[in-house]
Amino acid sequence: MSAAEVTAVPEGRGGRMNRAQIVNAALALGLLGFGLVAWAMGETFLVTLATKVAILAIAGAGLNLVLGFGGLVSFGHAAYFGLGGYSAGILAHHALNYTPMFEWPFLFEGTTSMPVIWITAMVIGALAAALIGALSLRTTGVYFIMITLAFGQMIFYFAISWPAYGGEDGLPIYVRNGFPGLNTLDPVQFFGLTCAVLFAVLGLIAMLAHSRFGLALQAARQNRQRLMAVGIRPGGVLLVAFVISGAITALAGALYADLNRFVSPSMLSWHLSGELLVFLILGGTGRLFAPLAGAGLYITLEHLLGGVSDHWQFFFGLLLLGVVLFARGGVIGFLAGGKRHG
Amino acid sequence: MSMILLIEQLLNGLQSGLMLFLMAAGLTLVFGVMGLINLAHGSLYMVGAFACAGVAAATGSFWLGLAASIAAAAAAGAIVEVAVIRRLYRRDHLDQVLATFALILIFSExxxxxxxxxxxxxxxxxxxxxxxxxxxxxxxxxxRLAIIGAGLAVAVGLFLLIGKTRIGVQVRAGEADREMIAALGVDIRRLYTLVFALGAALAGMAGALVGTIQSVQVGMGEPVLILAFVVIVIGGIGSIKGALIGALLVGLTDTMGRVLLPSVFELFMETSAATSVGAALASMAIYILMALVLIVKPGGLFGARA
Known part of the structure; x- marks a missing residue:
């Protein structure tokens, strides 16, 4: 492996870089444009749909950090998404019901302030990812897939059987939490806020990917032995990436809870973990904008196919099978060219 | 807690463990021999249950239904192997996960x-x-007693098949070195289809038997699939013996946890709080067991590879 290959960023280099950047810019503008045009036409439902795409793209971006760059197939990212969602739900629940969350060591009454909720969600997501990651990263390959899936299920069943916060029925958030200076109940303002978070997250990941840490992370995917040979422990790099990834996905979960004003164990279900993986493969694994492309395509298909048949998942399954078997590289690979890394 | 209830629950744990073994055995064989992670294994369990329900309703005979469940699941397994799975052996695990996830959507819907x-x-x-x-x-x-008997009989039969027969020798050789056994003139493609269909038949049988105790519905295979993954992680990938021990451990821990944990907490809590804490912890018990095994032996109890 030459030095140039190690420093290769997922967008590719030279002439292709421009093409990938054009596709990325088109995706970002497409999301913003879709949301704003829908708002101008008074189609509130479509604005909400675009918000959903942005939020799922944030969750996918969290997964992309470990999967696309670090090569870890985590099949349990719904855990962090759901924990983020429950952070938002539980904090708002206590604040809205005026029941203090805890009185020791200090009185805490919950909150309806998004920034506080986001930080809490990210800390909880990071802690869960640190714990699960520390155990799961002892293994590789298929073991890793099955173990992350199993830990995700553990949290799912815990949420179902713990009655304090709604159990199987879920927990409603009566009023969407607030953000200083914005009216989050206005769909387009909430849409703008989620887009800002999405682009901040993508910017952070781009920055990470180019940093020394990001290069070590990509090297951990390509060749662990070589990474060790240059004096970096792959386990540490991968665990840090896993923790950041958990925090980002939890942030998306908090936003998703506020979008639906409802949290339920379905946010923790393994189907959601699978869907996050599907976003990345549809978008093009390892590409910075893959989660946005994939989530956008998925939600569009769900909306279009769902209108044609109740059994749209049957046709979606066939399509997904076709993409996996015959069209590797996803949407961005198709539009921007360039080979898959890894 | 009376002794009688305890023994009854032990038997229930044994029964659910043996049914888990039927699921896990197929998964672990497919992974051991073909190196493939198959999420759609739960769908084959569901196919077996629906075939049994359909044929039993049409003919009025449970036994015909049971035979149909095994045949239908084996056939579905063979078809899926030839049409889809065969293309995935050389792919990375991510592609296998996504393609078999797509199969779940297709089967369920x-x-x-x-x-x-x-x-x-x-x-x-x-x-x-x-x-x-x-x-x-x-x-x-x-x-339920008959299910325990059937599970034990299948377990013994599987050990004999893998340990004593020519096909078993080929399967084990396939696990060790697939190029070499192909070079020795074994039709490796046919062997793969056979192993996959065998695993599918076991899953289909488990689906029919468990479906008779509980109910037959779409999505019934998914919780069992995930439990089977936990079993394999505990037992070690590729090991039939590990799958049996892991399945019994998981079946007993799950069943006994649900019965015992609430009463353990009742010793020092109010009844209602003890019930909810106990139930919540019991739902996590097998995953805690898995985590403990992982800390001590990351490759599973009988795993050859990590």
């Missing part, structure tokens, strides 16, 4: 299309209905 969303119920065959009195005066469902 296809079944919902054909049968609707309402659960179907199977009748226990007349010869096995009612209960028996075991030594010590414990009354236990005859059908």
């Amino acid at each position: 296809g079944t919902r299309w054909l049968y609707g969303s309402f659960p179907l119920y199977l009748n226990v065959p007349e010869a096995l209905s009612g209960s028996v009195t075991l030594p010590g005066g414990i009354r236990y469902s005859l059908f």
